[in-house]
Amino acid sequence: MKRILLSFLIMGSIACHAEGYKLHAGHPDFEGKRFDIDLKYNCPEGEMTCKDVDYDGINKKTGARLHLKGRVMFNSHSYDFQGYIFDNGEYSYVLNPDNSKETDSGQVWILNVFYKDKVIATDEGVMQ
Numbered sequence: 001m002k003r004i005l006l007s008f009l010i011m012g013s014i015a016c017h018a019e020g021y022k023l024h025a026g027h028p029d030f031e032g033k034r035f036d037i038d039l040k041y042n043c044p045e046g047e048m049t050c051k052d053v054d055y056d057g058i059n060k061k062t063g064a065r066l067h068l069k070g071r072v073m074f075n076s077h078s079y080d081f082q083g084y085i086f087d088n089g090e091y092s093y094v095l096n097p098d099n100s101k102e103t104d105s106g107q108v109w110i111l112n113v114f115y116k117d118k119v120i121a122t123d124e125g126v127m128q
Contacts, residue, residue: 021063030095030109032125034060037095037111039084048074048081055086055093068093083109091115097127 028036037057043050055068070086070093083096092114101108106126113121 020060021058022060027128030111030125030127032111032123034123035111035125036060048072048079053084053086055084098124
């Protein structure tokens, strides 16, 4: 009986490790190759200048989580939506749609992580 229980524990831990870390059971808003991110827009619907957007992300490889506050980025002349920016000290996390790419599951977006205006990480994924 102990062997069977031990076998299930080992198989369960291998299965969890093989799948990687997830933000939650469902689909995240942004599902990238390296990161999953949920966004919560805390402004009235349609407000283009929203400065209250929540970022809840997870590194799929390490399981490290990050919670940030951010804002909508837009063109100040045309008010065209350009994505989201989240600041964390000297780091900035920028999510932009890649208007040149689209898949059956949604629009392709790019996550760029900046440190002092230099890109230190990037990820490509689908925004649901």
